[in-house]
Amino acid sequence: MEQRIGSSSQPLEGAGFDPAFIPGLTSPAAEEPEDARPEDAKSEEGEAVTETSVDETSPPAQAEDGEEAERAEAEEEAEEASDGPVFEASDRRAKVVADQKGVRLSLDEESCEFRWDEIGAVETESPRFGKRYTVTVHTPDRRWYPIEIEAPARSRFKEWDEQMDAVLDAYFEE
Structure with missing residues (x-):
């Protein structure tokens, strides 16, 4: 006859397993540092492909476009929110x-x-x-x-x- 040593119960999921677990609770989004870049892609020969340098004037222009897009999204959300009671x-x-x-x-x-x-x-x-x-x-x-x-x-x-x-x-x- 076989006997197991230890408990036969399974560990609980959720709050029984993790005291900080609360359904519906969202954790703050982790921001990625600006200098973080994806790993270099490998070519077929196994050599690392390096990223090309970007001139210094293009990132601010891209940031302005991103800010404009975020403003437009915020305005759309405000319009949607104003449709009904809040x-x-x-x-x-x-x-x-x-x-x-x-x-x-x-x-x-x-x-x-x-x-x-x-x-x-x-x-x-x-x-x-x-x-x-x-x-x-x-x-x-x-x-x-x-x-x-x-x-x-x-x-x-x-x-x-x-x-x-x-x-x-x-x-x-x-």
């Missing part, structure tokens, strides 16, 4: 944005983004006392992601509730 609330640390793309939560340097098909429910809560407005995003897999926004005045709670209801009515399908 909820946006923020304080010195936290920010919540809900629009046709979904719900984005940010706290300090961390952020997560949920598309509307990834959301099971969105809950808002106004405290009886105090000025912290809470928005909680619930996912179908029984996880929830709350974020608190400190309002400048308690009168903003009603306005924020109306804006969030308009966004949910427009984009969220139950």
Whole structure:
């Protein structure tokens, strides 16, 4: 009779395996240094092919074209975002944005983004006392992601509730 030494259970994926794992949480994009270049390609004879030198005047011209393209994209996104209702609330640390793309939560340097098909429910809560407005995003897999926004005045709670209801009515399908 064979017996195995050790546990027969498999390691858990996700949060059981990695304490920093949170579904929907995006890590900041790593920027590649400007001097980083792809490895030299090898020719058929095995010799390294070297890159040709580029004159010093062309990179700024390319950078200006890239900046213009980014501006055009930002303007297009702003036009798309203005088509329907948008909820946006923020304080010195936290920010919540809900629009046709979904719900984005940010706290300090961390952020997560949920598309509307990834959301099971969105809950808002106004405290009886105090000025912290809470928005909680619930996912179908029984996880929830709350974020608190400190309002400048308690009168903003009603306005924020109306804006969030308009966004949910427009984009969220139950």
